[in-house]
Amino acid sequence: MPLPETEVPGALQTALVSRGIRMTRQRRIILEIIETATQHLDAAQILRKAARVDPNINRVTIYRTLGLLKRHGLVDELDLLHVKGEGHFYERRPQRDHMHMTCLRCGKVQEFESDLFDRVKGQVERDCHFHILLARFEIGGYCASCRK
Amino acid sequence: MPLPETEVPGALQTALVSRGIRMTRQRRIILEIIETATQHLDAAQILRKAARVDPNINRVTIYRTLGLLKRHGLVDELDLLHVKGEGHFYERRPQRDHMHMTCLRCGKVQEFESDLFDRVKGQVERDCHFHILLARFEIGGYCASCRK
DNA sequence: CTGCTTGACGCAAAGCGTTGCAACACCATT
DNA sequence: AATGGTGTTGCAACGCTTTGCGTCAAGCAG
Ligand SMILES: [Mn+2]
Ligand SMILES: [Mn+2]
Ligand SMILES: [Zn+2]
Ligand SMILES: [Zn+2]
Numbered sequence: 001m002p003l004p005e006t007e008v009p010g011a012l013q014t015a016l017v018s019r020g021i022r023m024t025r026q027r028r029i030i031l032e033i034i035e036t037a038t039q040h041l042d043a044a045q046i047l048r049k050a051a052r053v054d055p056n057i058n059r060v061t062i063y064r065t066l067g068l069l070k071r072h073g074l075v076d077e078l079d080l081l082h083v084k085g086e087g088h089f090y091e092r093r094p095q096r097d098h099m100h101m102t103c104l105r106c107g108k109v110q111e112f113e114s115d116l117f118d119r120v121k122g123q124v125e126r127d128c129h130f131h132i133l134l135a136r137f138e139i140g141g142y143c144a145s146c147r148k
Numbered sequence: 149m150p151l152p153e154t155e156v157p158g159a160l161q162t163a164l165v166s167r168g169i170r171m172t173r174q175r176r177i178i179l180e181i182i183e184t185a186t187q188h189l190d191a192a193q194i195l196r197k198a199a200r201v202d203p204n205i206n207r208v209t210i211y212r213t214l215g216l217l218k219r220h221g222l223v224d225e226l227d228l229l230h231v232k233g234e235g236h237f238y239e240r241r242p243q244r245d246h247m248h249m250t251c252l253r254c255g256k257v258q259e260f261e262s263d264l265f266d267r268v269k270g271q272v273e274r275d276c277h278f279h280i281l282l283a284r285f286e287i288g289g290y291c292a293s294c295r296k
Numbered sequence: 297c298t299g300c301t302t303g304a305c306g307c308a309a310a311g312c313g314t315t316g317c318a319a320c321a322c323c324a325t326t
Numbered sequence: 327a328a329t330g331g332t333g334t335t336g337c338a339a340c341g342c343t344t345t346g347c348g349t350c351a352a353g354c355a356g
Contacts, residue, residue, distance in 0.1 A: 099272070110276065114271060130249050132287055132289040133252065134288035135288075137285050141278055141281040143277075
């Protein structure tokens, strides 16, 4: 999960505060972890990283903060087709949607942006009169290194 | 979830037996429920329907049978972007992939097949050298009736 | 049809995410 | 800087899903 180069440090915190959301010590820790992540993290990984900064942080706070970020459209929740377990993974919502390809053998996750992907969404909006707020395109299979 | 008109009764059971999977009374009940479903069912709904046929059937058996069907690529597991709760929904794997559009207001789920969707997959196979076994496209937003 | 092997079932317990509630701390106001 | 109202936290309890294990039955061999 390459961080967007346009990423401003503290952008998540700024976004929340500008919406009148109260900022706490725990939230700052969690936001920082998500902003500086170099891969898709699950709740347990976020908790472990947070516990290094504040050993008293509770797992409930992790879940509630992730829920908050989801509700505000600031992070997306992925299941990567449950290839890597039953849990969910989280990433900052990007400017432009991308799809995720998860390798069933090695577990590597690739990201891919595509004009065709954007065009499918346009087609749905037009043909189905459906107003899209959220789109997820996940693929499972064998990556270039693992296919024979 | 419209059942494919080409559906053969007992096709799931036939598919499992032909792979050397042992058939049990409980599995027959669960397969029948999934095959005759007219909408996406979650584990609790499947258990309730199964209990009407055999009150002694255990929920663990529901989960294990769903796992079996998933592993064999006979059913797909959807989360519908968790718009309708945290659980998962199950449907027979169709001949041709379709996407799901879930309305954030009324909860209605529409299905949609699209050539563009198929073309995105072709592009991924070609450009990323990724061999696709599984693809899921889920959309959330407002349906035609709910958008203003 | 009978017996045997092996996989499947049910039960109990563990795992993981959610919810209710009382104490706390953020931050706007003074 | 001190105060107060209100949203947030941690803890405990709950609910849904998974896992371990002993018993049972599907279905093949004889
Ligand atoms: Mn991503
Ligand atoms: Mn999910
Ligand atoms: Zn791979
Ligand atoms: Zn609607």
